[in-house]
């Protein structure tokens with residue numbers, strides 16, 4: 047054998063050995079991954095956000111040492127609650143409001159004692175010495191205009207319970223139903239009429255209004271779904287509910303067609319200007335439109351004026367322009383003046 051053969055043979059053996067070693071490492075890695083999942087360090091004692099964060103009263107242990115100044119933040123507020131032995135029962139979006147309140151109380155010599163900080167009936171409750179009632183009342187009123195989700199300008203809404211929401215988050219809570227040629231979508235899920243077994247209205251109130259439409263799907267088309275997932279309940283507060291009833295296919299079993307007939311007619315709203323008035327109520331701005339039929343011209347004018355000013359405050363037009371759900375009346379008239387807006391605010 048010549049030295050060239052020995053050199054080539056040695057090289058090939060080296061490559062083969064390296065390949066086998068590499069395969070072995072890969073297979074060990076795969077084995078570890080498959081059996082145990084990605085290898086991560088266990089973190090049983092991972093620090094909480096609160097421990098990592100830096101805040102003014104981090105090392106404060108006594109209420110009398112609690113510092114109130116411009117720099118205090120959400121963690122300080124949580125610390126104040128801990129030092130008082132209470133829990134904060136408000137959404138985080140209200141923390142800045144409460145921080146402003148305690149700064150103002152501090153100016154009045156407040157001893158930092160508070161027995162409860164919570165939301166009740168969509169407004170802030172802050173229980174401390176009676177002498178501060180006037181200041182607290184001011185913040186209670188303010189809270190009724192701060193969205194509990196994002197902290198932006200909001201108003202009190204009713205959706206099963208009372209809460210404060212900006213228009214954006216209120217629309218999200220109401221949900222959306224849109225019509226399709228062969229069915230509809232509800233909150234992003236698509237349903238076809240051919241999948242529906244039975245529909246019925248439910249929860250009739252003392253005014254004779256059904257609060258929801260219940261749709262039961264064909265079991266044989268969804269053999270894997272649990273019985274509880276085979277029905278969909280659409281409340282009358284959902285955006286697009288009127289149009290859904292308006293276009294419900296005829297002769298679906300289980301339906302009260304006398305009720306549906308009341309949704310066959312839709313008209314423009316004098317307040318918001320959208321084609322969303324079903325049965326004396328506007329689905330878009332949610333005003334009762336019977337006041338617009340008042341024979342007294344002054345009463346009618348005032349109802350439209352206040353309705354339009356509230357629609358303006360609620361940024362209704364802005365959100366409706368972002369994603370129009372209803373047709374706009376081309377002849378709709380805004381009746382408020384700049385003076386009306388100034389007086390309203």
Ligand SMILES: [Zn+2]
Nearest residue numbers: 193196212215
């Ligand atoms: Zn919001």
Ligand SMILES: [Zn+2]
Nearest residue numbers: 315318328331
């Ligand atoms: Zn309206």
